[in-house]
Amino acid sequence: MNLGSLLTSSLSDTLQVSLPLFRPELCLAATVVLLLVCRMLPVVRWLDSAWIALGGAVFAAAYAWADLRGLPGSPWLPAATALNRHELFTGLLVFDPFTAYIRLLLAGFLLLYIPFTKISGIPGREEETDFHVLLLGAVLGMCLMASANHMLTVFMAVEMASVPSYALAGFLKGRKASSEAALKYAVYGAGAAGIMLYGISLLVGVLGSFHLPTMAARLSTVLAAGSTGGVTTALVLGGLMLAVGLAFKLSAVPFHFWCPDVFEGAAAEVGAFLSVASKAAAVALAVRLGCTLTAPPLADPAQLAGLADARFYGAHLVGLLAALSCTLGNLAAYGQTNIKRMLAYSTIAHAGYLMMGVAAAIALGGTDRAASRDAVAAVAFYLGAYLFMNLAAFAIVALLRNTLRSEEIAAYGGLIQSSPGVVVAMGLVLVSLIGLPPLAGFTAKFLVFASVAQAIALGVEKPLMIVLLAVGGLNTVFSLVYYLRVLGVMIFNPPPADRVNEPLPLVSLPGAFVTGLVAPVVVLGVFFAGLYACAQFAGGFAS
C-alpha cells in the first residue's frame, strides 16, 4: 500500500464517515470561534453573546436529534439489521445510539441552560462571552466523553470537560469563596487526572492497546490464560486508578470532597452545570468504559466467558462506590444550612443511585445481554429525568437568590404566603428528587432499582445486588427528611422581617421559565414511554 492510497483512504474515511457523524461537536467548536470573532468585529459587537451561543446550541441539538432519529432501530425507524456502531476517526470515537442519546441530552441541556443564565443574570454583560466560551468548550469535551472509544480520547475528553469547569467555578471574581472553590477544584482535579493517567498507562502497558474493544479482547485472553506473574496485580491497580479519575468526575465518595465546597463557593448557575451536564457525561463515560471493557459489543461467548473476572471486579468496584456515595451523600445532607451545599450532597447521592444502575449493567453483561441493555436504558432514562429536576432546583435557588439576597435555607421561611407558586414548583422538584410517584424521579429510580432486582432474580452477583437494593431503598427513606425539611421551612416558618413582597411571581419571565422546567418533571412521571423508548434504544449499544 503506497502513501497515495493511504492518504486517499484516510481522507475519504474522515470526510465521508467521521465528519458527518461529528456535526454536533463541530457546531460547538464553530460557535466557540464565532463567539470570539464577534467580539472583535465592531459591526456585531452589540450582539448579545448568549444568542450566538444559543444559536450554536440549537444547531448542535438539531444535528444530534437528526443523528438519533436517523439511526436504524430508533423509535422512528424499523429495527436495525446490522449493528449500529460506527468507529469514527480511525477508532478514536464510536458513534452508536448511546452516543447519540447522550449528545442530544447535552445539547438539550444547553438549550435550557443558556436562557436560564440569561434570566438569572450571572454572566453579566461584560463577561458573558468568556462564560459561554468556557461553557461550550466544556460541553464539547463532555460529548467526547460520551463517545470515547480509545484511552487517549478518554483522558483528553475528561480534561477538556474539567479544565473549563475549574475556570467556571471561579467565575465570580473577587469573591473569596469562589476563588477558593476554583483552586480547590483545580488542585483536586489535577491530582485525580494524574492518578487516572497512571492507571491508564498500567492498563495499556499490560494489554498493549489503546483501543477499548481491542483492550477487552486482549483482557479476555490475558485473564483466560490464568495469573501469569503480577499481570493481575497491575490490571487490578490500573482499573482502580482509572476508577479514581472517574469517581472524581462523578463526585463519588470518597472522592467527593471538592463537591460541596465548589457548589457553595461557585454561583448556583455553575452548580447547575456541574451537577447536571458534568454528571451526565461522567456517568456516560463510566457506562462506556464499564460495558466495553467487560462485555464488548459483538463478543463471542468464549471471549465473554474470559471476561467474567473483569465483570466481577468492575461490578463490585462500581457497586461499592455507589453504596458509599448514596449513604454518605444523604447522611451529610442533613446538617446543611446552605441550600447549595445541600444540593451538592444530594448530587453526590444521586451519583450513587446512577452508579447502582451501572454496576447492574456491568454485572449482567455476561449472562443476559438484554437485561444489561435494560440497565443501561434505566441509567439513560435517569439522566434524562435528572436533567429537568436538578436544573429546576438550581434555577429556583438562583432566581430566589436574585430577590432574597440569600442562599440559606432559613431565608426561605414563609415563602408560601408571598409566592405560593414557587413553593409548589420547589415542592414538585424536591419530591421528584426523593423519588416519589407520580413524578419523573420516581420512574427513573424505579427503573434503576428494577434492573438491580433483575440481576438478583437472575442470580448475578447476588450478594452485591441485594446489598445495593437495600442501600438504595434505605437511602430513599433517609433522603425524605432533608428534602422535606426545605419544604417545611418554606411553608411553616415565619417569613424574615425584611422580606420583599413577592420574590418570584409565577407570572413573570423567571416564573414562566421555572414552570417550563418543572412541567417535564410532572409530565415525564406519567408519560414516560417516549423518553424510555429513546433510552432503551440508547441502551442497545452494548450488543
Place this chain on the structure above:
Amino acid sequence: MTGHSLLGAALPMVAAINWHSLFFLLFASLACGFALAVVFTTNVVRMALHLVLSLAATAGLFFLANAEFIGAMQLMIYVGGTLVLLVFGVMLTAQQPFVSIRTSARDQVLAGVAGAATLAVLLVAVLSVGRWGLPASGEVDAPTATPLGMALLGVRVDAAGGGHSGFLLPFEIVSVHLLVVLVGAAYLARAKRRRTPRPVDVLASADPPLAPRPAVAVPGGVTRGASRSALVGSGDAAGGGA
C-alpha cells in the same frame, strides 16, 4: 610504552561497559534526584530550577529509548516553554510569604506515609509484570518524526495494515481546547473593575470583607496585586482580582 599498555588494557574495559545502561542510570538518577530536590527545597525559585533539571533528565531518558521526537518535545515544551514561564512568573510575583514554602511536620509525615505507600504498591505491581503487552506486529521500531507527523494527520504509515489509530482528531480538537482554556485563563487573570453590579454582589450572606491586604484597590484603577498576578495565571489571580 607504559601508556600504550595502559590504553591496551583500558580499551576492552571501555568496550565492556554497557553505555546504554550507564546513561540510563545517569539520567534516571538525575531525574529522581532533582525531583527529590524539588520536594525538599523550601525556596520557590530553587524548586523551579530543580524541576527544569529533572524534566531535562527525563528528556534524556526518552532519547535513550529511541523516542527522539518525544525527547525533543519534552525539552522544547517543558524545559523551554512552560518552565521558563513558571520561573518568570515565580520571580516576578514571589512575595514574602510565598518565597519560601515550609510544610508543617504533620503534613510532611502524612505526605511521606501516603507517598511511600503508593510507591510501594506501584513498584510491586510494576515489577511483578513479567511481560508487558506489545503491539501485535511484534517488535515495532520507535517511530521517528516523519511517521509521527503522518500519524498526527491521521495516516499511520508505520502500521499500514490497519488496526492502529491515527491521531487527527486529538491533534485538531486540542486546539479548540487550548483556545477555550486560554480564554478562561485570560478571564481569571484580567483585572477589570466591574461597571455594573452582579446579582450576587449584594448577597446578604456574601463573604465577610477580605482581610486587609497591602494591595488595596486604587480608586478607579487596578489593584496592585491583581496586575502582578496577571502573569502567573489563574490560581493566584483568582484570589487577587478586583
